Amino acid sequence: MARRQSPRRTLLITIVAWTIGLLMFFPIFWTAVAAFKSESDAYSLPQTVLSTPWTFENFGIVQDRSDYFRYVFNTTVIVVLSTLLGLMFAIPAAWSMAFAPTAQSRSSxxxxxxxxxxxxxxxICFLGLYFTDWKPSNALVGFALLLIFVVPGSLWAWSQNTSGTLLWMLSTKMMPPAGALIPIYLIFNRNGLVFKDWGWINLSDYNLIDSFWGMVPLMTLLNLPIIIWMLFTYFKEIPVGILEAARMDGASLWNELFRVLTPMALPGIASTCLLNIILAWNEAFWSLNLTNKYAAPLSFFISEYSSPEGQFWAKLSAASIMAIAPILVIGWFSQKQLVRGLTFGAVK
Amino acid sequence: MGGLPRWHILSGIMATRQAQVLGRWALAPAVTVLAAWSFVPLALTIYFAFLRYNLQDPDNTGWAGFSNFYYFFKDPYFVKDLINTVLLVAGTIVTTVVGGTLLALLLDQPFWGRGIVRLLMISPFFVLPTVSALVWKNLIMHPVFGLFAGIQRFFGSHEPLDWFGRLPLFSVGIVVSWQWLPYAALILLTALQSLDEEQKDASAMDGAGPLSYFRYIVLPHLARPITVVILIETIFLLNTFAEIKVGGIGGIAGNLTYLVFSQLNDATDVGMAAAGGLVAVVLANVVSAFLVRLVGKNLEA
Known part of the structure; x- marks a missing residue:
């Protein structure tokens, strides 16, 4: 039984809660209002909430001046492709850890x-390089590191038991971008680590900076731990008994996966997609550092308005509203998924 | 009935073994790409941190020993930005956890229009960081046309406060808190709603007032979610970047992440930037060690 409340108490709580809710929302509302003002009204003092006449001109001007739709297109490409790519890696991994877990470490x-x-x-490599004073090319160092780090690293990660793998994946999300910025910048740059003239093959025509080829995999990697975790918590909730029953009825592994498991997993996969879309849409660190034109997403588009010329507030507001509106709506529908995905299953 | 059950059991084991093998291969791609992502950049950062490597000065190469670290620590910006980082993270966490707990308690009560208030309250979390920085800076905290300036003038002040100019760190703290308060509130609300109704009734029956109810029932129940919120927010807030860059206060109140960015972007000094990146990695790892242990405990339970 829920406790009964006096109507007066309910009224009081209603007033307080609505006040706080509106206060929290107010900056967004204020931006929306400013977006419909004419530029001179946006600068008039005192500021009025309901200026007349309302105008839609700002939205048109933003599109004309800075080509809003191109940034929306870029964002959409990055968000959608990185979500799909992420699912291609995450679904098998999460399935494996939820339904074929290994209790013991596979390695001695x-x-x-x-x-x-x-x-x-x-x-040893460091000491060797230091004492021989041999300065190999950066690309060579990169590939050597790939061998001495990634091979044993993946062997180690792969040999963990399931909970160990999960925690290790979580810990990769903890890596601060400042620690990875320098190598990623140099790897992506056409004159940097990898994509440059090697003498026998010229790679400097290829450039990952400011291109989808760089941004999409990067965004996938950034959010992959969260996707895997979230899918894992959803898969964990599917009763194994149903799979065993299907198995008993003679279903092959293929049928078990695609006829029995997939339909039950679809809601979880959909929620995971939503969360990933939100995270990728709002990503700012790498977008600001690695794009400036061809693959620049909306966060970059808005940052262009930080150093404006002339009167621009109504336009800034219009641009801001256009940049956040789609994701705001998606966000409203995915509150539960947010809690699950951003606490790594620690709060349900 | 002789052979049939045994056949079933056997096929069950076979399928499981088949699933085990398939499971390994299904896990392999994700593990490999994540291993590459977590090991290669880190290894390269360590490597660069010990090199003399400036993009503007290609002739100056060779091993630098620990001089990158030495100069990074001696940089007057380092101490300042480290303090800023700690202040920003700590201030935001205190604000969001206290505010989030209160908000969650409020939203847990029945009232009219609860769903809509929840939507209004959660909205700031979905605003692009660049948007919230610019909107707060220009529409709300602007010394002339901003909302706060208008309020100050309404109360008779002739010289409204220039928030981003005079109190840059505090202003960014407000913006970031505004973004993260919904997150804390939402998670704590979810945790509150899993609180047993019967416990509420029992405590009411035992004559517990609202304060002791909060102190002895709610707070212990929220202890773990609050820890999770603190740890996860720390990890994200250590990396606050867009608000500082777009807010244009990197030079006066930057944080560690911004310092690394400016070492690479403005000074083009790869070695120094890598040394700074390593400092950030160490800082984040201290926090993440706690978080991983906490989540790991939950995984076994």
Whole structure:
């Protein structure tokens, strides 16, 4: 039984809650109002909420001046492709960890021993480079690191038991972008680490900076741990008994996966897509650092308005509203998924 | 009945084994790309941190030893930005956790239009960071045309406060808190709603007032969600960047992330930037170690 409340108490709570809710929403509302003002009204003092006449000209001007739809197109490409690519990696991984978990580590070495191997490899290479004073090309160093780090690293990660793998995936999300910015910038740059003239092959025509080829995989990697975790928590809730029953009835693994499991998993996959769309849409660090024209998404589009010439507030407001409206609506529909996805299943 | 059950059991085991093998291969791609993503940039950052490597000065190469770290720590911006980082993270977390708890308690009560208020309250979380920085800076905190200036003038002040100019860190703190308050509130609300109704009734029956009810029932129940909120917000807030860059206060009140960016972007010093990046990595790892342990405990339960 819920406790009964006196109507007066309910009224009081209603007033307080609505006041706070409206206050929280107010900056968005204020932006929306400013978007419909003419530029001179936006600058008039005192500021009025309901200026007349209302105008839609700002939206047209924003489109004409900075080609809003191109940025929407860019954002959509990055968001959709990175979500699809992420699902291609995440669905099998989450399925594997939820339905074919390994309780014991597959390797006879412990995680600590693996880490010791990786880091001693690193130290030996460092000492070798230091004492021979040999300065290899950056590309060579990159590929050497790929060998001495990624191979044992993936072997180690792969040899973990399921909960170990999950936690390791979570920990990759903790990597601050400031720590990865420098190598990623240099790898992406056509004159940087990889994409430059190697003497026998010229890669400097290829450039990952400011291109979808760079942004889409990057965005996938950024959100992959969250997608995997979220799918895992959804898959975990599917009763294994149903799968066993299908198996008992003679369903092949293929049928088990696609006739039985997939229909039950679809709602979870859809929610995961929503969360990933929100996260990718609102990503700003890498977008601001790695794009400036051809693959620039909406966060970059708005940042262009930070150093304007002349009167621009009504236009800034119009641009802002156009940039947040789609994701706001998606966000309203996915509150539950947000809680699940952004607490890694620690709060349900 | 002789052979049939055994055949069923056997096929069950076969399928499981088949699933195990398939499972390994299904996991492999994700593990490989994530391993590449987590190991390669980190390794390269470590490598660059010990190099003399400036993009504007291609002739100056070679090993730098620890001099990148030395100069990074000696940079007057480093101490300032480190303090800013800590202040920004701590201030925002205190604001959002306290405010979020209060909001969650409020929204947990029955009242008219609860769903709509929830939508209004959660909205700031979905606003692009660049948008919220510019909107707050220009429409709300602007010293002449901003809303706050208007309010100050209404109360008779002739010289309204220039928020981003005079109190840059505080202003960014407000913007970031505005964005993260909904997150804390939503998660704590979800946790509150899983609180047992019977416990509420029992405590009311035992004559517990609202304060002791909060102190002895609600707060212990919220302890874990609050920890999760603190840890996750720390990880995201350590990386606050867009608000500072677009707000144009990187030079006067930047944080560590901004400092690394400006080392790469303005000074084009890869070595120094890498050293700074490593400092950020160490800082984030201290926090993430706690979070991973916490989530791991939950995984076993």
């Amino acid at each position: 070495l412990s995680g600590r021993q693996w880490l010791a191997i990786i880091f001693s490899g690193l130290v």
